[in-house]
Amino acid sequence: MTTPDTAGTPPRNWVGRSRPAVEGAEIVTGELVYVTDRRVPGMLHAVVVRSTVPHAEIRRLDTSAATALPGVVAVLTAADVPVNALGPREVDGPVLCKTVVRQVGDAIALVAAEDAATAAAAAAMVTVDLEPLPVVDGPDAALDPASPQLHSVGNIAGRIAFASGDVEAALAGADLVLRRTVHTPAQEHLALETPGGMAIWADGKVTIWCGSQNPGLHQRKVARALDIETSAVRMIAGPVGGAFGARNDDPVPVHLAVLAHATGRPVHLHLTREEVMTAGTKRHPFTTSIDIGFDRSGQIVASQVIAVADTGPVITSGPNVLKTSAEMSTGPYRFPMASFSGTVVYSNNSNNGAFRGYGVPQVAFAVENALTEAAAELGIDPVEIRLRNVLRGGDPHSLYRHRTTDSLQVETTLRTAAAHPLWTDRQGWQAAGDGLWRRGTGLACAMKGVGMGSGTGDVARARLEIDATGAVTIWAGPNHTGQSIQTTYEQIAADALGLPIDAIEVRVGDTDFVPESGPTAASRSTYAGGGAVTRACAELRETCARLGLPLATDPAGTGEKLVELGSAAVEAEFFLPSTEDIGLIPADQLATYGPHRVYGACTQVVRVEVNIRTGELRVPDLLSVVDCGTAINPAATIGQAEGGALQGLGLAVMEEHRLVDGVPVTTNLENYLAPTIADAPHMQTVLISGHEDTGPYGAKGMSEVVVVPAPPALAAAVLDAVGVLPDRLPVTPERMLTWLEEQPCG
Amino acid sequence: MTAPITSMHIARTADDADRLLSTGTEAVPLAGGTDLLVQRRSGRSVPAVVDLSGLDGDPVTRLENGALRLAATASLTDIAAGLDGRFPALLDAIAVFAAETIRNRATLGGNLATGSPAADTVPALLAADAVVELRGRDRRRQVTMVDFLLGPRRVDLRAGEWIESLWLPAPPGAGGMRKVAGRRAQAISLVSLAWQWELDPHGRRTAVRLAMGAVAPTVVRLRRAEAVLEGAPSTPEVAAQAAAAVSADIRPIDDLRAGADYRRRCAAGLLREVLGDVPPSTPSTPSAQIRSTHR
């Protein structure tokens, strides 16, 4: 892969030039000590005792035999947790189940022993008498009044609805109305490192080494559970081997802290793959219905989207995910009228939580499929129909009518993709196929908000200190969860300070040093964290200017002087800017809908080959065209684009967490398939040039939007190949063959 | 937690292996370990093993009349290299087997001994009329593939015995193997098909041998389809007849990976593919052809 240089004019020294991850050499040589690699003498090994059934009352819990086993140091149950809650609300769930279990894998007890084998043996000796209760196995059951209610508030975890006009009336006047329903499955995050780490309790303070996308939130969760001050909790949230959303809602830091607190010893806990695939969160499965009308020229007249999502037994990110679905239910399109109505329910299925894309891939599949089908019905080119409707920078959003950022360039991504050989040669590609493997090309586009949204109080912070040698240390967030955000922060700081990059060290993920900066989520790290770093650097430069100190030419002398003056440290904040015009949203409900000002965009082109005898599908090529403003580190940006596209393709063609009556059945990597390198297409990524004025050096977020177009682009390619538009993911050979037989093509 | 292996012996020679496996302990053969270690993780207790992976000898021996002897304890990578183009069905099977790292460890003996109906080297061996050469202390046995495969996870392997090699008559030039799976590496077959035949000057297939995996309690020969094809011309009608005959020789089940119904349809489709029964390419025009999958 050749990595482009996007340093631009004027050229920058560091921003816009590809740079390896700061810990890259340690990662590839295996030297990096991940949180789960950490070992100290005298460390205990912990195991979680989990529910084996989806829904039951805990009749009796007997830990005596386990406790009596030599080598066992503690067997903890709900009664041993000072405040048995993972959050302020009942629906956040307990740290350990006390009276009821609501999913397979629910944590019931924690065992700590001198060695791992003893801990496992003791865990098997904990007797749990479970009295099975009727299982709420999905939205239909959840919404049935006769079903058990999983929480005191009932089975509805959240609803969100908004309308910008009378959609049904508008549809009545449309030339073409499509009323369609699509299904998207629960998907595993599959971070390479499974959750875990170590915790130590010493001198009234707990230190936890465990991956987290939101160290401050986990710090507060631990403080709540142990009933101690947050200042008595230190989260060291890295290095971690991946996240993708799974380290947002993860209870493991709390389990570790409870164990360390109870035993007074260092404790290690590391979940197995089977454990996290059973008990860990997934992407929310959705059923999404769309009613959408077009006029003859392909202009969208109105749309109405209804989404139903399953969040499993506890709330985690359910309603927030739905909020993002609502916002993106109109896709990257501008049209006069829209409505959205979404419901997220509780069930006894696996818990679903934050996942890269956060509610957008699900609704985008419905919207983009409708555009694909409308193009075919109306005889309009798939690119042309999108261009006729595309939302341009500064346009009002179709649902909320709020103003979008000027930097939005869905249109340029579409035009760039449409000019690429993968798209222009689609006839040639198809014609060169044989009768067995039918070929097709598909395209889809998407946009997604950057940051938590208007009115949500999204803020990132950075603290900077220069020492007497001129070396600069910056403590910044959001945290590194696999994307090496420190490298990006360093590039920004080096240019902002005019210093060589080696003079700068960025530290992330440690709550004792990094000021609260919110989550590594919502495509916000480069944008918001980078914004805070830029501001901290600007402040240092201002101080230097005021004092007449030549930072760039004499960093050591400047550092020495600043230390002497007690002015060597600065701290800065970056507040996510709200949209300039909130449109139809009532001011007092801004946070409820959280519309964005800044969006990233992406168009993808996918080539497929479909075997008409077996239903097998291959994806040989994929193009991503990404609108991310300035790419601070182009190689890292392309890495995000490729990884995201493959995660989207996995959802499209093979990934599906499955349950039978609430019991997960895809609980290992033999029966849950995710793409291997042999399945990965040849990927090309184009980063279009752009500039987001509110972002650091013109950057904005892109790492989620790249997941979104792949499934509908794949579906469009299948349509092109064999004349069938898939409405259910993943498109397995089995589903494909069924559809082919319903529509034989020879 | 997986119970530990408490005893491990390394066999240097075949006689060593005979002796180590007949000590009356529960020692089981360990070859590549690519299945045994997974079985342990899923709860099988394996207290003692005899490692056969260090036995030397040629992976592939050419015998008279083109017959072949394949070492059951050689890695699939070494077998493929040793075959040097002969036995296309097995070469195809190895090419789609797991991924390179696993192929560097996994063996034919291990694949056969698992008794898995989805074992990917077995259809090729069954279609080739291979003979399993077994040995143990003071005994030798030869068993045909058909007799060796008893049922799911059951093979005709007696206590103290191990598979030393596979013997097969010269494979014909025309042959191959196709695997349908949920992805293109590291995946268990949903359906697999190995075939071999001779083509006479009139384009008729003779000596037709077909074996299919993952569609019955064991890998099975498709006897009825073979009978349809034997001596018949290569026409779409014959292919369709053969495909229709597949159903009678298979007994697929529903499992997590695929439904029985799909396996039936895919089995027939796969045979048609292999017989070259494929319609000409007709580029679709979506506007004319579109059909949503909604009902």
Ligand SMILES: Cc1cc2nc3c(=O)[nH]c(=O)nc-3n(C[C@H](O)[C@H](O)[C@H](O)COP(=O)(O)OP(=O)(O)OC[C@H]3O[C@@H](n4cnc5c(N)ncnc54)[C@H](O)[C@@H]3O)c2cc1C
């Ligand atoms: C990631 C992964 C991917 C895989 N993909 C595939 C695939 O694509 N297709 C496929 O068919 N399989 C696949 N497998 C399963 C496995 O690799 C094969 O079954 C392999 O052939 C086993 O050979 P082995 O030498 O590793 O056997 P081992 O694991 O060493 O042994 C397996 C069993 O056979 C017995 N055994 C081994 N050798 C002998 C012998 N010579 N005589 C008697 N008994 C013996 C052992 O006691 C044990 O019970 C995969 C496994 C993994 C882990």
